[in-house]
Amino acid sequence: MxxxxxxxxxxxxxxxxxxxxxxxxxxxxxxxxxxxxxxxxxxxxxxxxxxxxxxxxxxxxxxxxxxxxxxxxxxxxxxxxxxxxxxxxxxxxxxxxxxxxxxxxxxxxxxxxxxxxxxxxxxxxxxxxxxxxxxxxxxxxxxxxxxxxxxxxxxPVFHDDQHGTAIVVLAGLINSMKILNKNKEDLKVVINGAGAAGISIAEQLHSFGIKNIVLLDSRGIISKNRPDLNKYKLEALEFTNSENIDGDLKTAIKDSNCFIGVSVANLLNADDIQLMDEDSIVFALANPVPEIMPLEAKQGGAKIVATGRSDFANQINNILVFPGILKGAVENRVPKITREMLVEASKNLAAVVENPSLENIVPKAFDDGVIKAVTKAVS
The missing domain is CATH 3.40.50.10380 (Malic enzyme, N-terminal domain)
Incomplete structure (x- = not known):
């Protein structure tokens, strides 16, 4: 600012x-x-x-x-x-x-x-x-x-940094797949950042049916060959890196078609995006400076780009989620918020966007249908 x-x-x-x-x-x-x-x-x-x-x-x-x-x-x-x-x-x-x-x-x-x-x-x-x-x-x-x-x-207990981000990311991917005529089986997803948000995003996508997911932390691809993983990263291997590949970010993104960053600023450039398949999806969610700026991502060949910022199109923002999740949980006296509810919230949130486009994959916070759509998932 x-x-x-x-x-x-x-x-x-x-x-x-x-x-x-x-x-x-x-x-x-x-x-x-x-x-x-x-x-x-x-x-x-x-x-x-x-x-x-x-x-x-x-x-x-x-x-x-x-x-x-x-x-x-x-x-x-x-x-x-x-x-x-x-x-x-x-x-x-x-x-x-x-x-x-x-x-x-x-x-x-x-x-x-x-x-x-x-x-x-x-x-x-x-x-x-x-x-x-x-x-x-x-x-x-x-x-x-x-x-x-x-x-x-x-x-009910809800950790927004994990699940709020994951819900909005999946909603954005659902509409991105619709725009690009892709199926969830077609996605090859790379998630950079294995903290609270990254691991939950991987689990959310897997629960939806996206199976080809590679997760990275600051030391590279999370694989069974690494002796330095904490128990939460080891658990993530149950639904990521099915081929058990090793390497760095460049290795991971080569021939992938979806990059999700919840990590650090200025991590990628246009040359890196060119390593991905054509019509790629890039969600660069580091704040306040994303892993790659939208213009550079598009210059590298990305078709759909999202960030966590309000001054760019396709803002992935938890404000779309946590009010509705809490409203549904409290008003319906839900004792536990389940992963099935979180996936349903993603589907409902995606459906609020009636005509998704390259620069309109998630609704705005003040769209009338947002709170109702998310609340409906928690019952």
């Missing part, structure tokens, strides 16, 4: 000292109101909830509230900012959840990096909330945290 935009953004945040707040939903203007809102009136709902915990959804904010839990170890494209500096991001997510899903989201940036301590924290706050959204927690810790919470909590 330039200095003018920085000033505008700072003034925007300073106007109300943040982006979200709390206000009472009931009137508290008289002594009678006070008697109902607090003591002695609160005794009645307390008794009802003690007798049947499900009544918490009838008498409290649990029926419409989400905890957004973050430790700031993987904040957007900025890395480890710490929890305090991550607060504007988590406030922003909370504001968007209210705007698009009409749920009350509470930003909780915690000063903790130990996975077991974060798990304990989420267990301790479970009574208050209808769902938990995990945000900006680095890999591989995020995998352990989410898996444990999904297994042990009675409310």
């Amino acid at each position: 330039n200095n003018q935009n920085n000033t505008e953004a700072l003034n925007y945040h300073a106007q109300f000292k943040g982006k979200v707040g709390i206000q009472p939903l009931t009137q508290v203007n008289t002594s009678d109101d006070l008697n109902l809102a607090y003591t002695p009136g609160i005794g009645a709902p307390i008794s009802e909830i003690q007798n049947n915990p499900e009544n918490a959804y009838k008498y409290t904010l649990k029926a419409r509230s989400v905890a957004v839990v973050c430790n700031g170890t993987a904040t957007l494209g900025l890395g480890d900012t710490g929890p305090l500096a991550a607060l504007p991001v988590i406030e922003g997510k909370s504001a968007l959840i209210k705007k698009f899903a009409n749920l009350d989201a509470f930003p909780l940036c915690i000063n903790e990096t130990d996975p077991q301590a974060i798990i304990k924290f989420c267990k301790q706050i479970e009574p208050t909330f209808g769902a938990i959204l995990l945000e900006d927690i680095k890999a591989p810790e995020c995998f352990e945290i989410e898996r444990t919470l999904i297994k042990e909590l009675n409310i």
Whole structure:
């Protein structure tokens, strides 16, 4: 951002000292109101909830509230900012959840990096909330945290950095295949980046039926021959690199027809894209600077290009997903969000674009059908 935009953004945040707040939903203007809102009136709902915990959804904010839990170890494209500096991001997510899903989201940036301590924290706050959204927690810790919470909590848990990106990527690919007259069996996908987003994207695509997927980290292709893989990358080999090839990114992209980058800036050039099959698909999602700029990707032969940025066509943005996923999960009282639901969300999101084109493969955040389409998948 330039200095003018920085000033505008700072003034925007300073106007109300943040982006979200709390206000009472009931009137508290008289002594009678006070008697109902607090003591002695609160005794009645307390008794009802003690007798049947499900009544918490009838008498409290649990029926419409989400905890957004973050430790700031993987904040957007900025890395480890710490929890305090991550607060504007988590406030922003909370504001968007209210705007698009009409749920009350509470930003909780915690000063903790130990996975077991974060798990304990989420267990301790479970009574208050209808769902938990995990945000900006680095890999591989995020995998352990989410898996444990999904297994042990009675409310839905969703890690947006993993699954939000994966849902939108698959939606974009569904429409890209439609435009290019390709079938999922035709795709040869290379995913560069084996962190939270990359592994989930690979699993999402595989669950949809795309079988030819190669996943890379900073050291190259993830294969069975590498002794340095953590357990999550080893698990990813169950649905990637079926031919067990080794090598670097150039080896991987040669003769592929789909590149998905969730890695670092300026990784590719036009010559690299020329190694791919004709009419290739390039999703360069590193932020704020993508792996390759759209114009250069097209000069190299890419037919469809997407980035994570709003100033280019085909923005792959999680805002299309997390409000609807949470709305469906909370309102339908879904105890666990399954991979089948995530794939259905991709299909529904893709269908919102009635006439997909080279520069219109995913809907815009303010398209009326987005929230309904994604919410419908979670029931």
